[in-house]
Amino acid sequence: EETSKSEALEKGAIAFFGDKYGDTVRMVRAGKKSLELCGGTHVSNLAAIGPVVIVSESSIGANTRRIEALTGLVAVEHFIQTGKILKDAADALRASPDELIAKIEALKEREGELSNQVKVLQAKELAAISKELVRDAKQGRILARRDGLAPDLMRELALLARSAQGVDAVVLIGTPDGEKASLVAAVNQDSGLVASDLLRQAASLLGGGTGRQTEFAQAGGKNLANIDEAYMTIESLLFNGI
Known part of the structure; x- marks a missing residue:
């Protein structure tokens, strides 16, 4: 009109x-x-457009949204392809398309349960490792190499061991994935040690660095060829004050 x-x-x-x-x-x-x-x-009549499917919606400015859609035969092809993807997903989960959402929700719930179980097992394993580290402590100080531990687990282990009675400092070094090295240091406030100072030289040998943190520090690097030298450097600082 x-x-x-x-x-x-x-x-x-x-x-x-x-x-x-x-x-x-x-x-x-x-x-x-x-x-x-x-x-x-x-067009003279909306029916000439054929089927319409909205495929995206986004912001292109203040109070302005952009809606993108497919029409006609392209929209039909989109519906067919989406249906195929839906069927393939349902087949992979051994469910019908109508059961797909319920199946996914059940898997998410199961994933959460398994994740909690893994955390419980990790906590038990870290507690056991911590006891070993504390048992082998020298002069209230611990230095150990632990490969295969993710940086967050290495951090948790160091803090756990530091909390044991009679432990002043804990330094852990290792490679979580065989491609880079990870270092953590945790010291008690009255130990007279600075966590980052214990790691600085070793981190440099590994091609990394660390900031200035007093009671807890982390560092890392990719130069694994020097990981043994980095260990000995920390050993000298921790036990000999060199």
């Missing part, structure tokens, strides 16, 4: 392009709820 811009706006038509409209505009009506000014691309 062609009309004047002012009359179209009085009828409640939505204008998205502001001053880009001339005095005479086209109004596009879709059902009883949508009345908009035509932006330039139009």
